[in-house]
Amino acid sequence: MPHNPIPCMICASSDSTLIVAKARLSGIEIYDLVRCPACQASFFSPMPTPDALNEHYSNDYTFYKGDNYKAQGKGAAFARKYLIPYKEQGKLLDIGCASGDFLAGVQQGSLWEVYGTDINPEVVASVQKKLGLDVRVGEIENIGFDAGFFDVIRVQDILEHVPQPLVFLKACRRIIADDGTFYLSVPNGLADAQNLVDYYAKYDSPAFSGAGHIYFLSFPSLKLLFKQAGFRIEKAYSYNFKKGLRSFSILPKSKHWKRDLTPPVWSKPQSQPQGTHAHQQKKRSAAYYDFQFMKDEMFKLPGVHAYAQDLSFVLKPL
Numbered sequence: 558m559p560h561n562p563i564p565c566m567i568c569a570s571s572d573s574t575l576i577v578a579k580a581r582l583s584g585i586e587i588y589d590l591v592r593c594p595a596c597q598a599s600f601f602s603p604m605p606t607p608d609a610l611n612e613h614y615s616n617d618y619t620f621y622k623g624d625n626y627k628a629q630g631k632g633a634a635f636a637r638k639y640l641i642p643y644k645e646q647g648k649l650l651d652i653g654c655a656s657g658d659f660l661a662g663v664q665q666g667s668l669w670e671v672y673g674t675d676i677n678p679e680v681v682a683s684v685q686k687k688l689g690l691d692v693r694v695g696e697i698e699n700i701g702f703d704a705g706f707f708d709v710i711r712v713q714d715i716l717e718h719v720p721q722p723l724v725f726l727k728a729c730r731r732i733i734a735d736d737g738t739f740y741l742s743v744p745n746g747l748a749d750a751q752n753l754v755d756y757y758a759k760y761d762s763p764a765f766s767g768a769g770h771i772y773f774l775s776f777p778s779l780k781l782l783f784k785q786a787g788f789r790i791e792k793a794y795s796y797n798f799k800k801g802l803r804s805f806s807i808l809p810k811s812k813h814w815k816r817d818l819t820p821p822v823w824s825k826p827q828s829q830p831q832g833t834h835a836h837q838q839k840k841r842s843a844a845y846y847d848f849q850f851m852k853d854e855m856f857k858l859p860g861v862h863a864y865a866q867d868l869s870f871v872l873k874p875l
Contacts, residue, residue: 565593566600567722567778574602577750578757580764581820582771583613587763590753590773598778599750601771604720613769614677625658626839630846632662637847638854640669640709643738647708648672650732652697653715657684664690666843672707674700698728705734712741717749717770726786730874739788739872745795746773748804748866755806756818765820776861776868788872794857795865802864 560573574591580601581587586609588601605613640649646668651660654673664671673692675681681694693700710733719725733739750773753764774782783790802808811817861868 561589561591561602563591563602565596565598566604567598567772567774568593568596568781570595578754578764579762580753580757580766582609582766582769583821584609590750590757590764592750593778596778596781597747597775599746599773601766605771607720610718610720610769610771611676625656626841627846627849628656628658629662629665630841630843631850632659632664633666633843634662634847634850635659636663636667636669637843638850639740640667644708646670648706649709649711650674650702650707651711651713652729653712653718654684654692655680657688657690657692659711659713660690660692661688672702696725696728697732698724702732704731705737707733708737709733710737710739712739714742714744716741716743717746717772717774720771722772722774723782723785726782726788730787733874735874737874738791739874740869741872742867742869743774743779744770745801745861745863745865745868746775746778748801748864749773751804751806752810752814752818755810756815760815763820764818767817779868779870783870783872784875787875789875790870791873792859792871793861794859794869795862795867796853796857796869797866798858798862798864801866804866805864807864 559576561576562573564571565574570593572594574593576589577592577599578590579587580590582605590599591602592599640647648670649663651673654660654675657673660671660673663669671690673690674697675692675694676696678694681692684690684692710729716722729739749770753766756764799808803810857869
């Protein structure tokens with residue numbers, strides 16, 4: 558593997574990072590995907606600019622579609638399972654709340670105050686108008702919530718998109734109460750990066766990071782980030798093992814793996830009107846969503862396992 562003469566952006570190791578692939582977002586720029594030999598984190602080099610990231614997220618980014626009854630049901634089930642037993646009322650922040658459906662579910666299923674943030678101003682305006690939620694636009698370190706304001710913070714598959722993960726986590730630590738709880742989910746970086754590495758090796762062409770992941774964080778790098786930001790791991794879970802085994806080619810890769818990593822040609826604006834869906838969802842009972850939520854939770858194995866595709870953590874402030 559060729560070397561990239563930059564230090565690791567996570568552990569600041571002085572050893573040169575290794576170029577393991579070439580990758581792209583929605584623009585024309587090609588990035589090195591580099592890996593730190595010390596902490597095993599991988600990341601784009603150079604780091605994409607805010608304009609490049611905004612361009613990528615404007616191209617039919619599916620998490621921004623609203624009217625998602627499943628997400629609303631998950632929010633209500635989360636409130637009944639984790640928030641209400643913790644305390645009857647409190648303040649919850651969902652960072653990267655997208656369409657706001659999860660937050661709407663929490664609000665419907667509890668007495669908790671809910672807040673959200675997202676970087677897309679059009680989506681935030683839509684959520685404010687449609688759902689009447691306190692959702693703010695911008696990066697969490699610049700929005701200006703008071704110190705210790707939140708009892709619970711939720712970050713679902715966001716950290717891998719953030720240009721400065723440590724700055725992000727430190728901002729979370731500032732605004733969470735000293736006895737608060739931080740629920741964080743993130744891909745297993747080694748599994749998440751492997752398809753990009755395999756695509757580049759097989760086709761000698763930059764792989765497309767369609768989900769917009771620019772960091773691929775290993776467990777050692779995550780532990781370091783948590784400690785530096787002022788958090789300790791109370792619980793850790795691993796899940797999506799079948800997908801992880803496919804990423805590592807222990808099981809056959811998905812038949813669509815090449816298609817999903819091939820950069821598309823943006824011939825016209827791809828975004829759809831906010832709040833649209835390809836199909837109409839059926840709204841179901843609270844008992845149904847509670848059952849689905851608990852079923853998903855049951856498939857999470859305690860601890861961090863190498864072949865899992867995804868990891869989740871319950872963090873507590875130090």
